[in-house]
Amino acid sequence: MDIFDFDYDLPPDRIAQTPLEPRDSSRLMVLDPAAKTIEHRYFYELDALLYPGDVLIFNDTRVIPARLIGVRDQTGAKMEILLLRQIDGVQWEVLVKPGRKARIGELIRFSEELSCEIISDTDFGGRIVKFIYQGIFEEILDRLGEMPLPPYIHEKLSDEERYQTIYSRERGSAAAPTAGLHFTESLLGRLTENGVIFGFVTLHVGLGTFRPVQEQTIENHVMHREYYAIPEETAKIIWKAKAEGRRVIAVGTTSVRTLESAAADTGEIHPMSGWTDIFIYPGYHFKVVDAVITNFHLPKSTLIMLISAFAGRAFTLRAYHEAVDTGYRFFSFGDAMLIQGSKKSNEI
CATH class of the missing domain: 3.40.1780.10 (QueA-like)
Structure with a gap:
């Protein structure tokens, strides 16, 4: 069809x-x-x-508050991560925006207590990342993450x-x-x-x-x-x-x-x-x-x-x-x- x-x-x-x-x-x-x-x-x-x-x-x-906004460690440029699937305790499958700039081995920093390293590419255009953090990941995510509203919704959710x-x-x-x-x-x-x-x-x-x-x-x-x-x-x-x-x-x-x-x-x-x-x-x-x-x-x-x-x-x-x-x-x-x-x- x-x-x-x-x-x-x-x-x-x-x-x-x-x-x-x-x-x-x-x-x-x-x-x-x-x-x-x-x-x-x-x-x-x-x-x-x-x-x-x-x-x-x-x-x-x-x-989960699956959208994280960070910066590339080398350039300071803004980078957005959307968590898709947890693979193990520290590794996640994610989407990265802008994806073309997300290179394997690069570090993205979200705060002093949370960063991630890009480990590999996926078959669907995403990335596998390894998170580095101090404390409990879920609690950090609740503080730093944002609700991942679909891109066609432009109003902020109160x-x-x-x-x-x-x-x-x-x-x-x-x-x-x-x-x-x-x-x-x-x-x-x-x-x-x-x-x-x-x-x-x-x-x-x-x-x-x-x-x-x-x-x-x-x-x-x-x-x-x-x-x-x-x-x-x-x-x-x-x-x-x-x-x-x-x-x-x-x-x-x-x-x-x-x-x-x-x-x-x-x-x-x-x-x-x-x-x-x-x-x-x-x-x-x-x-x-x-x-x-x-x-x-x-x-x-x-x-x-x-x-x-x-x-x-x-x-x-x-x-x-x-x-x-x-x-x-x-x-x-x-x-x-x-x-x-x-x-x-x-x-x-």
């Missing part, structure tokens, strides 16, 4: 720069791929759209917790699983009262989620690996729901990728952890996920390809065009959609 099969026009003023308050006041587009219907609701109405026994699977990853889900707990992401940003304690309480069951997985969002597709033919794109974990309790919740014919609803594309990475062809899920580079695009057969809650994604991205695999490419693009025409807010701090219905769509 061609990358331009997943393109659409988005006026810049549709890109949400700040989150809404309260979190669940965003709009919610409800899609039924089987009936080809589109309904316009609000996120706080989600409890009226789900059924008792439905299972919501949340990604409980927590964004409360950094608004780029975390209210249930985040496992530190390690370079970006938020943004579909979960809409949930409030009140909404979660109403869902629980209505008999909706919650399960949690972890996928630490890294380069694989937001790296642009540079291949003209999307099948040639290679995803970057990201760490995931499925605890035993969640695996039991999912398997029981599938055995009883109840829906498993993934909150966000990261939850989709986690579940589908771990699922057997029968749909069975076992507790496990590891690394996934799964790339989901139209033609994929979904083994676990029965419905998806997601935000609106960038044109030509792996995320809109995943949603197109679930809802059908033509119907997905029709929904996106309607969202643009009716004033929906897009991307990380934007509005959401609930995709109901069938477990798979072969429509392209």
Whole structure:
């Protein structure tokens, strides 16, 4: 398939720069791929759209202050580091800006207590660095690091917790699983009262989620690996729901990728952890996920390809065009959609 099969026009003023308050006041587009219907609701109405026994699977990853601003030791020129993946106690895979000036062996200083040496290049245009520090790394990072907001967000975030889900707990992401940003304690309480069951997985969002597709033919794109974990309790919740014919609803594309990475062809899920580079695009057969809650994604991205695999490419693009025409807010701090219905769509 061609990358331009997943393109659409988005006026810049549709890109949400700040989150809404309260979190669940965003709009919610409800899609039924089987009936080809589109309904316009609000996120706080989600409890009226789900059924008792439905299972919501949340990604409980927590964004770390992954952006570090330093200077090159030799020249004093500014250098920016984005932490992607911890390799061991001191080594990390990172993105460096400006990358062309980040040479192996060079030292970057962030403060008197923290610096890093560039050790090697990576296959994806990043670097492996070794950190040198005095004290506890996580505490230093919390003091010196900045929240890694996406480059299309130009407004400063007044409360950094608004780029975390209210249930985040496992530190390690370079970006938020943004579909979960809409949930409030009140909404979660109403869902629980209505008999909706919650399960949690972890996928630490890294380069694989937001790296642009540079291949003209999307099948040639290679995803970057990201760490995931499925605890035993969640695996039991999912398997029981599938055995009883109840829906498993993934909150966000990261939850989709986690579940589908771990699922057997029968749909069975076992507790496990590891690394996934799964790339989901139209033609994929979904083994676990029965419905998806997601935000609106960038044109030509792996995320809109995943949603197109679930809802059908033509119907997905029709929904996106309607969202643009009716004033929906897009991307990380934007509005959401609930995709109901069938477990798979072969429509392209």
